[in-house]
Amino acid sequence: MHLEAEQVLKKAKRRMRRETKILLLGSGDSGKTTIMKQMRLITHSAFTYGELEAYRQLVFANLVTGMRALVECLPDVGMPIDRIPDIWAAYQEIEKAPDIKEGQPFPEEYLPHFKLLWAHPTIQRGILICRQFAIPDNVPYFYESLDRLFAPSYQPTHQDLVHVRARTTGIVETVFQIPNDLSRITLPDPNAIPIPAQSRHTRLQTKVQPAGPNHEDSNVPSMETTSRTTTAVGGDSATLEDARKALLKWQSSEMQEVRFVDVGGQKSQRRKWIHCFQDVTAILFLVALSGYDQCIIEEKTTNQMSDAMSIWGNICTMEWFKNCHFILFLNKEDLFSEKLESSPIRRYFPDYSGGSTDVEAAKDYFKRRFLRIAQKGTHQLLQECESSTRPNKTDNTFLSKRTVYPHFTTAVDISLIQRVMESVSHIILQSALQEADIL
Ligand SMILES: Nc1nc2c(ncn2[C@@H]2O[C@H](COP(=O)(O)OP(=O)(O)OP(=O)(O)O)[C@@H](O)[C@H]2O)c(=O)[nH]1
Ligand SMILES: [Mg+2]
Incomplete structure (x- = not known):
């Protein structure tokens, strides 16, 4: 087989075997599970009677x-x-x-x-x-x-459903079939009552734990998926043309299969995160913007925003994620805008120099802080990787160009999340294609 064809095919196979996996990380209460719920609503993956109850x-x-x-x-x-x-x-x-x-x-x-x-x-x-x-x-x-x-x-x-709160314990994985053009989906009416799924018609197998006496500590509901589809490309006799065609077909297929992994963000849950660090395509990190003047639920002495900055700093220096896309959701923008006037940022972050009621300046301040942390983390990781003397040293090209994609979000607003997720899936698809060298 032509050498070039062989290489393209190899990359394509590798890429397609690797399902897209988005790992949601962030402190407790930052909105991770809310994003998962919105994805279920956007993709019309119905909730079962048990979940709704x-x-x-x-x-x-x-x-x-x-x-x-x-x-x-x-x-x-x-x-x-x-x-x-x-x-x-x-x-x-x-x-x-x-x-x-x-x-x-x-x-x-x-x-x-x-x-x-x-x-x-x-x-x-x-x-x-x-x-x-x-x-x-x-x-x-x-x-x-x-x-x-x-x-x-x-x-x-x-x-x-998107406002109800149960902290996540453990790890909840859901596979969504996401149309390439998310914006074309008709969204459900937020004020309508969802129709429960007939379990034999839904591809999501759901496991609902009964709501125990202490609901706040229960993880209701939790979701697991059973079915997976794999996309095979070519055989040994495939030519460069076959490989290109297969990739283009994949690009133009109407659906992408994306695995979303939701974890518990409270301190007691974080030691479990490492179990889902493998094969991650993108990190979706959530920060509650409105947490700048609040403590975390676990500790009255820890500020929510500082906690988020510290986790973010760690994630950005992890070798596990050196080839991952980084998407940052600066969430709870609605609550942030509402409280700004009565709770000056400078009281908690003295170096903030914008106007105390200037929402745009305030948003920009936190965005810049998170981007700076990411830049520092990437630089540190790059240095570590390059100075590594390990025999199986890996390529650092992706890391050296790593970009963080920030978005201001209000996770309880379904149409906004639809627009943001459209742009997120576009980034991931584009880069998958670039990786496979067909653009
Ligand atoms: N008003 C408003 N509420 C939000 C927003 N995002 C999330 N919430 C609410 O914040 C609460 C916590 O959201 P979750 O999605 O459960 O937070 P989490 O990150 O999954 O928390 P853990 O499971 O403990 O890690 C829920 O009651 C949500 O409805 C937002 O942008 N605006
Ligand atoms: Mg959660």
Whole structure:
């Protein structure tokens, strides 16, 4: 066979054997699982009845745990509620609320307690003042819809699904069939109620753990995939033309198979990350922009943004990822813009020199900080790789040109995520083709 054909074919085979794998990393609460949920909604990979029911039960649990998180922080800001008899009594009642059982509507006797608490000026003020603590972001979203949630026929809407919170424990992998032109997909209506999948019609096999007594600690639901398709190219007798044709077919095929790997971002979960470091095509790193003035849920003394910067710095220097694309989602832009005015960045990051209400300058500041960390990390890794005396030293061309692709995102906004993911999949496809030398 012609030498050139042989080389192209070899690269093509290698490339196609390697499924695209996107690893989502970032601190706890940065929005990784929310992106996974949005990908399921965008690609119309339906949720099973069991998953939807687990999410419905979680909404109620989120109401209780959200209020508890807030009430427990109030003494720290000098606003304890145990001396305010009516709301203290209401709080005591909701604390006793049992978990919701399968098919059981939210118990109506608790509705007045939730309403009383939410309407009280101390709680309203508390939610603004306690922002430096890790109060769940979905508290206002769900509390503002109490009547809707307590309707006996309530089922979560698509938008409720992306707001509901369960921390991830372990590793959750999902394979999506992503059309090359994501922008052409018609998105589901965020306010519509999803139709459960008939499990025999869905290619995603889902495993739903029952929502236990402590929902916040349960990983509901978790997803696993069973089926995989492989794309074979040519045989030994293939020519250069065959190889080119196979690659072009792959390029023009309507679907890409992409494996998304979601991990738990809280400190106790991070030691598990290494189990999914192999064969990664792209790192999708999420940062909660709105976390600049908040602590992480695990530790009141650690700032969320500083925690994210430190993980990012480590990831950028890892040899595991020297041939990976780096995509950075500066997430929770909606919450970031809302809080900027009342919580000056300079209080937490003294070197910030932009205007205290200038959202664009503030976004740009964090973007530059993350890009600088990446640049430093890449430089350090490159030096280490080049000075390595190992016999099986590998090529550093990709690393020396490594680019980080930053995006400002609001993970709960499906149309925005559709646009961003369209650009992400374009980057990955383009580079796959360049790698296979056919452009
Ligand atoms: N308003 C708003 N809420 C968001 C955004 N992104 C995520 N959230 C909410 O933030 C909470 C945490 O999101 P998750 O996706 O569970 O975070 P995670 O990174 O998977 O967290 P771990 O599993 O603990 O690592 C959820 O309630 C989401 O609805 C955003 O851009 N804006
Ligand atoms: Mg998660």
